[in-house]
Amino acid sequence: MDGDSSSFLSGKFDNNRFDKAGLDKASLDKASLDRSGKLKGKKKSVVLMERDINALLELYLHRTISSSQLARLCFPDISYETARKRLRRLQQAGFTGASSSGRMEGRGRPELIYFLTASGARALEQTRGISWETIPTGPPHTYHKEHFLRLVDVRLAMEDAELAHVISGLEFTTGREFWKELASDLTEAEEQADATISFAYAGMEPVRVLLEIDTGNFRQTRHWEPKIRAFLRTGYPIWVVTGSSPRILTLRKWTQPLLEEAEVGPGKCVFAVYTEIVEKGIYGAQWQRTDGSFTDLRPIKL
DNA sequence: TGGTAATATCTGCCTAGGGG
DNA sequence: CCCCTAGGCAGATATTACCA
Numbered sequence: 505m506d507g508d509s510s511s512f513l514s515g516k517f518d519n520n521r522f523d524k525a526g527l528d529k530a531s532l533d534k535a536s537l538d539r540s541g542k543l544k545g546k547k548k549s550v551v552l553m554e555r556d557i558n559a560l561l562e563l564y565l566h567r568t569i570s571s572s573q574l575a576r577l578c579f580p581d582i583s584y585e586t587a588r589k590r591l592r593r594l595q596q597a598g599f600t601g602a603s604s605s606g607r608m609e610g611r612g613r614p615e616l617i618y619f620l621t622a623s624g625a626r627a628l629e630q631t632r633g634i635s636w637e638t639i640p641t642g643p644p645h646t647y648h649k650e651h652f653l654r655l656v657d658v659r660l661a662m663e664d665a666e667l668a669h670v671i672s673g674l675e676f677t678t679g680r681e682f683w684k685e686l687a688s689d690l691t692e693a694e695e696q697a698d699a700t701i702s703f704a705y706a707g708m709e710p711v712r713v714l715l716e717i718d719t720g721n722f723r724q725t726r727h728w729e730p731k732i733r734a735f736l737r738t739g740y741p742i743w744v745v746t747g748s749s750p751r752i753l754t755l756r757k758w759t760q761p762l763l764e765e766a767e768v769g770p771g772k773c774v775f776a777v778y779t780e781i782v783e784k785g786i787y788g789a790q791w792q793r794t795d796g797s798f799t800d801l802r803p804i805k806l
Numbered sequence: 807t808g809g810t811a812a813t814a815t816c817t818g819c820c821t822a823g824g825g826g
Numbered sequence: 827c828c829c830c831t832a833g834g835c836a837g838a839t840a841t842t843a844c845c846a
Contacts, residue, residue, distance in 0.1 A: 551831090571814080571815090572814095582832095582833075583833075583834070585833085585834065585835080586832075586833050586834070588814090588815075589816095589832085589833080589834095590832085590833095592815085592816085593832095604841085608842075608843080610812075610813080610842090610843075611811065611812040611813065611841095611842055611843045611844075612811090612812045612813025612814065612841075612842060612843080613812085613813055613814040613815065613839095613840060613841040613842065614813090614814080614841075614842075615813090615814065615815090616814080616815075
């Protein structure tokens with residue numbers, strides 16, 4: 505156990521204390537000085553289980569994940585209450601930090617979103633061999649928060665489809681380059697999808713699609729066109745998840761000439777609305793081709 | 807500006823099991 | 827037997843939207 509180091513840093517720790525964690529290089533075993541009955545609770549230690557490591561790994565892959573998302577993703581066999589308590593323990597042990605999601609979906613207190621701290625990154629390096637420096641830590645910029653959270657929701661919707669036996673063999677690979685270029689080198693800026701999804705419909709060959717989450721900030725010539733052109737060169741179909749149906753109309757107009765240029769059909773790139781996917785699922789939402797026709801995403805039956 | 811509704815989180819208490 | 831922790835439940839707290 506190595507999550508117990510900075511015991512004296514905070515007399516009373518607040519929820520957003522994440523920055524001072526993980527400065528321990530030699531794990532000082534302070535097992536002797538624990539008369540915690542008198543003094544107020546300091547930093548709690550926790551024994552990392554396999555599923556905890558897995559949660560840290562998902563935080564690495566998705567950058568930030570909300571409480572309920574993390575519960576569904578990593579703690580499906582225990583109650584939400586217990587999962588949330590476990591997440592708070594990981595936070596209090598210093599492996600993760602939390603802040604408000606700032607999501608305003610109706611009334612009520614917004615959910616927390618979690619992210620890795622330095623000691624969480626170190627735990628990942630030790631257990632999974634991921635290079636410490638390449639792991640993003642700290643709270644995400646507000647500008648990117650919604651983007652990350654929507655990507656997780658789409659992934660969960662795909663898992664639901666797998667659970668319902670609509671698809672099988674699901675593999676969801678996030679494009680980590682997305683935030684790598686945010687962090688340091690935006691020199692080459694290789695176009696990369698937010699995620700690459702592989703799966704198979706019943707009794708058919710596995711397929712692969714590229715997923716792009718649009719939160720409405722793409723510009724046509726500067727962002728969208730080079731991105732879609734790069735995607736089309738891969739030959740894979742493209743799924744675009746937008747914020748609203750008017751936005752679909754805009755993106756369709758931008759995309760259609762690119763498809764003609766690449767000499768592929770209007771079904772190569774399809775569009776759906778994020779909220780509809782969350783409510784009805786991947787295969788319950790309406791997907792539009794660039795010509796405005798609808799598709800259920802399923803392969804053509806012969 | 808202040809009150810109410812809604813929703814998530816936090817704190818405290820209890821219980822069940824596992825090890826020493 | 828004692829101590830520790832995870833899991834579960836209930837009430838209090840926190841944060842936000844809505845409305846007069």
